[in-house]
Amino acid sequence: MAQEIDLQQATTIIQNAIAKGHALGLAPLTVAVLDAGGHLKALSREDKATFLRPQIAFGKAWSSLALGMASRTLFSIGEQRPMFMNSLINLSEQKMIPVPGGVLVKDSEGNTLGAVGITGDTSDNDEACAVAGIESCGLVADCGN
Numbered sequence: 275m276a277q278e279i280d281l282q283q284a285t286t287i288i289q290n291a292i293a294k295g296h297a298l299g300l301a302p303l304t305v306a307v308l309d310a311g312g313h314l315k316a317l318s319r320e321d322k323a324t325f326l327r328p329q330i331a332f333g334k335a336w337s338s339l340a341l342g343m344a345s346r347t348l349f350s351i352g353e354q355r356p357m358f359m360n361s362l363i364n365l366s367e368q369k370m371i372p373v374p375g376g377v378l379v380k381d382s383e384g385n386t387l388g389a390v391g392i393t394g395d396t397s398d399n400d401e402a403c404a405v406a407g408i409e410s411c412g413l414v415a416d417c418g419n
Contacts, residue, residue: 278309279379279388283411284316287379287390291407292320295395303394303403306331307379310388312339320394327393334376334400335391336369342386345376346401347418375400378416379408387413 279287284307295303302320304327309315319328334345341348341362352359352372363370374397379388390408392400401417408415 277385277387278311279307279315279413281315283413284388286411287404287407288316288318289407290410291390291392291403292318294403294406295320295399298399298402300395300399300403303392303400304328304331305403305407306335306391308332308335308339308389308391310339310386312336315388323394330371330393331375331391333369333371333391334373334393335389336376337366337372338376338378338389338391339386340366340370342378344374344378344416344418345372345391346374346397348372348376349374349397350419373397374417375404377401377404377408380414380416382414384414386416390415 302323304319405415
């Protein structure tokens with residue numbers, strides 16, 4: 275299996291995540307797909323999504339990769355240890371967005387290939403769309419706890 279997500283997979287994830295959002299009747303989504311090194315592989319912002327959404331989607335995915343856990347888990351950590359999470363946000367130069375919607379992309383052996391960050395609707399709905407997109411490629415979505 276590949277060591278990181280490729281462009282075709284990233285494009286497929288975006289298309290299917292947005293399709294899931296349409297099927298659920300969600301607000302316009304923005305989807306960021308990052309490779310295992312935290313670099314942007316592909317991004318799509320639906321029409322009428324607000325202009326800050328790309329940075330939020332990137333931040334959710336980047337946070338997941340930076341700490342090796344889904345942003346849902348980071349959210350839980352932030353609730354339990356807010357001073358620690360604030361320190362991490364500061365160390366990351368404000369790149370971290372520790373709320374659900376950042377999902378690790380793994381292969382069948384558990385290797386991290388990248389991450390997907392989605393924003394636009396509720397965090398739970400954003401995450402559900404990320405899972406749908408990831409699974410459409412036959413990859414494993416790691417949402418944390």
